Amino acid sequence: xxxxxxxxxxxxxxxxxxxxxxxxxxxxxxxxxxxxxxxxxxxxxxxxxxxxxxxxxxxxxxxxxxxxxxxxxxxxxxxxxxxxxxxxxxxxxxxxxx
Numbered sequence: 742x743x744x745x746x747x748x749x750x751x752x753x754x755x756x757x758x759x760x761x762x763x764x765x766x767x768x769x770x771x772x773x774x775x776x777x778x779x780x781x782x783x784x785x786x787x788x789x790x791x792x793x794x795x796x797x798x799x800x801x802x803x804x805x806x807x808x809x810x811x812x813x814x815x816x817x818x819x820x821x822x823x824x825x826x827x828x829x830x831x832x833x834x835x836x837x838x839x
Contacts, residue, residue: 749800751789753807759787761810762803769806769821773799776825802828808835 753759763770763784774782780793791799806816806824812835814820824834 746792746794746796748790748792749796750791751800751803751807753787753789753803754811756787758807758810759784761816762789762806764816764821768818769816772818772821773802773825776822798828802834805834809838814838 753762764772767784770782770784774780777793777795777799780791780795780799782799783790789800789803791803793799802824805828806821809820809824810816820838824838827834827837
């Protein structure tokens, strides 16, 4: 059986950004995974690979969070949750949270 969804990959430019994106002890990554239980999220090195029916949404969320970090903002649990909600409403967190 073949999947109708395409996997999505995000390359994070820099180890410091990757560490901030996944959070301490991968807390942000686990929050994202819990919010999109039908998707598989795997972080290796400076890449994040997402598979599942919401792979594109999760991938775009990760890209938005990277932009927020590049703009000098800090991510915490509240900002990640808010970003998840915004992505579900087709909003761009990087334009609103900065």
